[in-house]
Amino acid sequence: MQMAYTHSKLNEESYSIAGHYCLEKEVRLQYHDRTVLYAIGYAVVDTSCCGVGGCRYALVPGYIINWQKEINGSSLPVSLVETISDKSTQNDITRLIKETEIITQVDFW
Numbered sequence: 001m002q003m004a005y006t007h008s009k010l011n012e013e014s015y016s017i018a019g020h021y022c023l024e025k026e027v028r029l030q031y032h033d034r035t036v037l038y039a040i041g042y043a044v045v046d047t048s049c050c051g052v053g054g055c056r057y058a059l060v061p062g063y064i065i066n067w068q069k070e071i072n073g074s075s076l077p078v079s080l081v082e083t084i085s086d087k088s089t090q091n092d093i094t095r096l097i098k099e100t101e102i103i104t105q106v107d108f109w
Contacts, residue, residue, distance in 0.1 A: 001085075003109065005037065005061040007068070007077045018048040028064065029096065035064045036093055037081055040101055058097050058106045060084065083109045 013022045023041040030036075037060070044054040061081040068077035084090055085108075094106040 001083050002065060003061070003081055003083060005079045005081045006072060007079065008039070009076070019043065019045040019054075023059075029093070031063075031093060031096070036084070037061050037064050037079065038093075038097060038106075040103065055104045056102060058101060058103050060090075060093065060097075060106060060108045062109055081109075 007026065008023045010023055010025060013020045021041060021043040023039050026037065026039045028035050028037060039059045039061075040056070041059065042054060042056045044052075046052050046054075061079075062083040063081060064079060065082050066080040068079050070078050072078050084093065090108050097103070097106055
């Protein structure tokens with residue numbers, strides 16, 4: 001399935017009632033004959049009444065179809081991606097990402 005991915009401003013923390021999160025970088029990973037887009041970020045729960053915690057993660061929107069094809073109303077670039085639903089491919093990409101990144105989880109769109 002093709003979807004629009006809005007690129008976030010990197011290294012800009014977003015706050016919520018329980019903590020904050022931040023995307024640190026975007027990576028284009030060559031995988032066979034295609035290019036996978038993933039973003040690395042972290043989330044911290046530090047203002048919750050129930051305790052503290054956090055994680056570092058990878059978010060995988062999918063294969064890049066059209067890189068930064070337009071700019072949205074908030075002046076952020078938008079790319080067209082194809083989501084990755086095949087579990088075997090997801091497992092392989094997860095393994096590749098974990099070989100180079102220090103993360104606790106990989107989430108696919």
